[in-house]
Amino acid sequence: MTNSDDNQPKKQATNFAKYTGIAFQMLATIGLLVFIGYKIDEHQKSAKPIFTAILGLLGVIISLVQVVRSLNKNK
Numbered sequence: 020m021t022n023s024d025d026n027q028p029k030k031q032a033t034n035f036a037k038y039t040g041i042a043f044q045m046l047a048t049i050g051l052l053v054f055i056g057y058k059i060d061e062h063q064k065s066a067k068p069i070f071t072a073i074l075g076l077l078g079v080i081i082s083l084v085q086v087v088r089s090l091n092k093n094k
Contacts, residue, residue: 041089045082052078 056074063070 041086044085048082048085049075049078052081 052074053071056071057068059070059074060068
């Protein structure tokens with residue numbers, strides 16, 4: 020076995036942890052903004068969940084920007 024074969028499992032574990040962390044960060048960002056939108060709609064007594072939809076979409080956009088920056092930083 021060569022030295023690079025010994026580092027392969029460690030590298031895979033590190034990548035797994037990194038990408039799992041990115042997924043949880045996306046989930047938290049989107050979830051927080053949807054929750055805030057829901058509370059605004061609830062406070063406004065809106066018939067349609069406008070703020071929930073807008074802030075949810077904003078959360079998705081922000082999360083994608085964070086992922087792209089994170090992946091570019093690691094290159």
